[in-house]
Amino acid sequence: MIEAQSLRKDFGSFTAVKDLSFTVEPGQVLGFLGPNGAGKSTTMKMLTGFLAPTSGTARVNGHDLVDDSLAARRCMGYLPEGAPSYGEMTVLQFLQFIARAREILPASRDSAVNDCVEKLQLKGVLHQPVDTLSKGFRRRVGLAQAIMHDPPILILDEPTDGLDPNQKHEVRQLIDQMASDKIIIISTHILEEVEAVCNRVMIIADGELKVDDSPQGLVARSRYHNAVSMVLDEAQKAASVLSDLPEVAGAEVSGRELTVFPASDQLFSAVSNAISQHDWKVHELKLEAGRFDEVFREITRGGMS
């Protein structure tokens, strides 16, 4: 369990994180979302004990991050921003160093290294210096390093940055597999990633917690939530007809695309009735769950909070 209380970090006169409090329980995959410079990485650096907070405290599985830093660090795996590793070492040497540093007993060191080599498919580059690897491989070496000691808490700063779509998918699967009994915190600015792997989202902007919700709850804040979108030729005409329905709160047209906003939860059936009544040629029809990017923009630009 992670308990953060009024975390604050100042760099000179600049306040990177202001008064951040939250707790995270095992089984939660928490996504830190926010624009660049919002304080995501700084928060992660405090949670992993790299930076001491200017004020406030954080406890990891009961260990204070300042007073009992080493014990706290032992429960955590951390992928720092940019996945740094020692470039002159080969992947194998690097992972063996991590195994030793993570205090894995000599007898189980090889199997621990092999396990994470397997999980992140690093076998082919085992004997290459890290410096010569592509960005995607480096990120995977960073991930391997973080999960090596099977920590109850994983903190991953932009784990899929620089990976291709297949690799992203694999990393997300990996996170899914580990999620059940761990605490996983990831930071990202890829919105679909949050929807794909997280069951809790915190949006941070200007060093402040703006929203703490589930991805579904976040999406439901969108004005598109439960709206109906369609593509048809006579969008303008359809808009004026639909606007008169009692189930419709409003309609927006852009080109051939028409979006109607709900006044009641019967919207979809009302719209589909109208379509068959008027015999419109509809090329596409969908019920919107809500638009993540729109909610994100609203929140981080201070529209809603």
Next chain:
Amino acid sequence: MSAVTTVLRRELAGYFATPVAYVFIIIFLVMSGVFTFYLGSFFERGIADLDPFFRFHPWLYLFLVPAISMRLWAEERKSGTIELLLTLPISTFQAVMGKYLAAWLFLGIALALTFPVWITVNYLGSPDNGAILAAYLGSWLMAGGFLAIGSCLSAVNRNQVVAFILSVVVCFGFLLSGLPMITNLFSGWAPQALLDAVSSLSFLSHYADISRGVVDFRDLLYFVLVAGFWLAANVIVLEQKKAD
């Protein structure tokens, strides 16, 4: 302790995985040879000892040790690995010691590789080998003093060139603090006690006897204390400013 050896092993392997180790060792050996045989007039003196060899070590270390130490922490900062290293279950003190000891051991290896000069002097005459061994030890300890200064200053910022220049300047100050050039800065306004304190900090005066094979325990202790002081400062610098 095992965390220290873990860091030490990684560091030491790192030296030999890059050209750093080989370039350094070759330059060190060539330079010490040049100093011994040309400037030190090893043959012309006609005395079977290694004074001409050891006498120039402070000047050799003045530039070569900062060349090793400049990367110790500046490179970790630059590449971001400092964040990796200091979030492992390794304390800042253990990390500092691991890296320092690896570099010191590496300097020890370079120093040990000067053994042909020892063979030479034994071939030509019968020197006091005990004195030579003591001088080697003293020289290594002095290198450790320089190295601690460089390690601390390397942690000050992420630029290796800045670290190198700062280290050379501070090492130069320590080297010469017994000479009028430095003491004149203090004489006239500072109390005599301070003047004495400053001049007693000189690496040169503490090393002078050692290089002749006269080992005073206090001289050795001096270098250990200097190293300890700067390494403690190194830990504090890192704790205070990890992020930049």
